[in-house]
Amino acid sequence: KQEVTQIPAALSVPEGENLVLNCSFTDSAIYNLQWFRQDPGKGLTSLLLIQSSQREQTSGRLNASLDKSSGRSTLYIAASQPGDSATYLCAVNSNSGYALNFGKGTSLLVTP
Amino acid sequence: DTAVSQTPKYLVTQMGNDKSIKCEQNLGHDTMYWYKQDSKKFLKIMFSYNNKELIINETVPNRFSPKSPDKAHLNLHINSLELGDSAVYFCASSQISGNTDTQYFGPGTRLTVL
Numbered sequence: 001k002q003e004v005t006q007i008p009a010a011l012s013v014p015e016g017e018n019l020v021l022n023c024s025f026t027d028s029a030i031y032n033l034q035w036f037r038q039d040p041g042k043g044l045t046s047l048l049l050i051q052s053s054q055r056e057q058t059s060g061r062l063n064a065s066l067d068k069s070s071g072r073s074t075l076y077i078a079a080s081q082p083g084d085s086a087t088y089l090c091a092v093n094s095n096s097g098y099a100l101n102f103g104k105g106t107s108l109l110v111t112p
Numbered sequence: 113d114t115a116v117s118q119t120p121k122y123l124v125t126q127m128g129n130d131k132s133i134k135c136e137q138n139l140g141h142d143t144m145y146w147y148k149q150d151s152k153k154f155l156k157i158m159f160s161y162n163n164k165e166l167i168i169n170e171t172v173p174n175r176f177s178p179k180s181p182d183k184a185h186l187n188l189h190i191n192s193l194e195l196g197d198s199a200v201y202f203c204a205s206s207q208i209s210g211n212t213d214t215q216y217f218g219p220g221t222r223l224t225v226l
Contacts, residue, residue: 032213043202044217087153093213099145099157099168100215 002027004092006103013080014111021075021106023090028068034100035064035075036089044089048075080110115139116218118203124224125193133188133221135203143167143208144186145215146178149200158201161186162208193225 003026013019023033032051036044048057048064050073056065063076077084087107091100116137125131137144145168146158160168164180175191190197203218 034214036217043219044204046214046216049214089155091155091215093215099147099160099170100155101157102155104152104154 002030002092002094002101004090004101004103006088006090006106008106009104010107010109012109012111015080015082017080017110018076018078019080019108021077021088021090021108023073023075023103025071025073025092025101027094028071029094030068031093031095031098033064033066033073034091034093035062035073036091038087038089038105040086047088077108080108082110082112084108085110116203116205116216118201118218118221120221121219122222122224124226126226127193127195129193130189130191131193131223132190133201133203133223135186135188135218137184137203137205137216137218139205139207139216141205141207141216142183143206144180144183145204145206146186146188147202147204147217149202149220151199155202159186159188190223193223195225198223198225 005024007022034049035047050066061078066073087105089105090103143162145160149155159178161180177189180186200220202220204215206215
């Protein structure tokens with residue numbers, strides 16, 4: 001059974017810092033990996049999706065990498081802003097059309 | 113032009129009641145899901161439907177019954193509500209094609225059972 005772990009559980013950084021969120025998964029036979037953002041009391045917003053054949057994806061200040069063999073993904077946020085404060089969730093899809101297995105998230109606080 | 117919508121947004125009810133949550137997607141996707149987010153914010157799959165056919169049914173009590181009248185809708189009916197059913201329920205959809213399969217989530221329905 002796929003298990004997804006995110007470290008750290010919480011992170012507080014001053015505005016402007018670059019930061020890295022980590023995600024690890026136990027079964028490397030994945031279809032894709034998706035990073036989400038969840039604001040308090042809100043739904044999930046998809047940030048990036050990395051196919052199993054890809055190494056990284058970029059969107060604006062966000063860069064996600066994938067190392068399938070070691071069961072790891074990182075989400076890099078450049079020049080963090082207070083508006084980036086949210087919970088970031090990593091989710092692994094083991095097969096097309098199958099459910100996502102979620103980590104417990106990293107709660108990020110960016111202070112002005 | 114909301115992609116995945118859910119109603120109601122909030123639902124407060126007494127133990128033992130029966131309630132339904134509706135979900136609609138206008139993305140033309142062929143697969144829809146229900147996830148439950150518990151009090152510790154952990155998200156877990158409950159059901160998945162592809163073209164109105166059930167493809168995933170995790171270990172969910174049979175008091176929970178999903179119904180998909182068409183590809184754009186996946187409703188969740190809950191019988192005999194219990195205190196432990198209190199959670200946020202998220203609907204999602206995706207299109208199984210090529211190698212993308214991005215899942216798009218609705219805003220969630222916060223269910224409180226008193």
